[in-house]
Amino acid sequence: MAGLPLSELGVRPVDDPPLQEDEPGALQRSLFSRAFSFRSNGARRQRRLVIEYLHVHEDADLSLGVFCLPRGASLPLHNHPGMTVLSRVLYGDMHVRAFDWAEPAPGGDPWAPRRATLVADRVMHAGEEPALLQASSGGNMHAFTAASSCAVLDLLAPPYDTNDPDKDCTYYRELPDSGGQPGTVLLQAHEPLNQDKIVRGPYGGAHIATKPHAARTIVH
Template identity: 50%
Template sequence: MAWGVPPRSPSSRVQALYELCKRTFPSPSDAAASSWPPPAHAIRTISSLMDTITPADVGLRDDNLEDDKGHGFFESNFLKGSARVARWAQPITYLHIYECDAFSIGIFCLPTSAIIPLHDHPGMTVLSKILYGSMHVKSYDWIEPTVLASSQPARLAKLHTDDVRTAPCPTSVLYPQSGGNLHCFTSVASCAVLDVLSPPYSEDAGRICTYFHDYPFSSLLAAGHIKVVSSPDNYAWLEAINTPVNIYMRPGMYTGPTVQEHQS
């Protein structure tokens, strides 16, 4: 199978992204799913295409949310967790582009200082492209074999990323067990992130988004008091947040090019 990106006009980049995802990500119910994960070069092809997508390609301006004073809490299958915020705060807006049982495409628009708390992506591959603005990204991967804290239900993870990313910058990719599968976003300046998730979150399939609190490695002891790291600043204890709360989010209206679905 040829994985190259065919020549496209800028106005059809969303369609090209859909078609590449359709070719790359099998449905979980498809026999082709046995070949999961997709080849690395196929993921790189999607990433390279996403690198070329601009805010204009998806119907956005870089000032879309700065003067947006909308109100209301929005709870989705993806975003269940985090602390409540003041009713007057600007919401995070999610723009839905496409979803099937194999993958989803959407955009998260974050006003300045908005936070998507630390959460995981169980069994998923995720590609994220900052379309405009700037955000701080902090991410971790689990330590294997599992190391548990001795005093509370926390699990050891290794820091993968802790820096600020500003558009334009390359698309980032996380995998089920590497690449920073657990991450949190904090917008430094109003920003938008184009996300491809494969497969999407699904409660029925057991892919449930779990939120976590991170503790410095030095704050807890490992079970059995075993010395497990030589650079403690590169590690943290992550504990699942079990109390259901809400992220201040709402669905928005996607105004970019629509996807023309087709049969494989």
């Protein structure tokens, strides 16, 4: 993960143009805030950005892909049930907020709020070692926001299983919370509205060959 060159993934870094002073909100925009546009009636709304996903490989044990995010795009808070996850920023800067559960799941209602601990709230840069999330620690739930245009190589082991509700992806939102310990939040499962659009892009890099009982190798 750490040593794989961008050229083998067919990924080229994107350089952002400098923010223009007459760009809406440019002067007020912080690294992590979102791009906005305006409706004709003047109401402010979020503009959906397009995230490109380049699918490298998937088998029963793992999936590997690259998310390419334009500046300001975000992947909302989501979980990785029972998975190990490696994430490496290939270029650019990406803000990550990550949580682990702080208490057992309440029985019965899957929408019941549940307390979680904030374990990461930082910007990941290209050149850093991949971040490791495990099934119950390291930030098993995370949200990404592109502080600049960036790409992240994402390895999931095992992959999501959309046919199994216990192994599919769930999104969460933070609830207003006054009674918790510092560093904890209340999270509730939800369906995100108006999230940035993820489209499948063409993968032009090397492919992974698999052999029974052998390590996976990149083939040129």
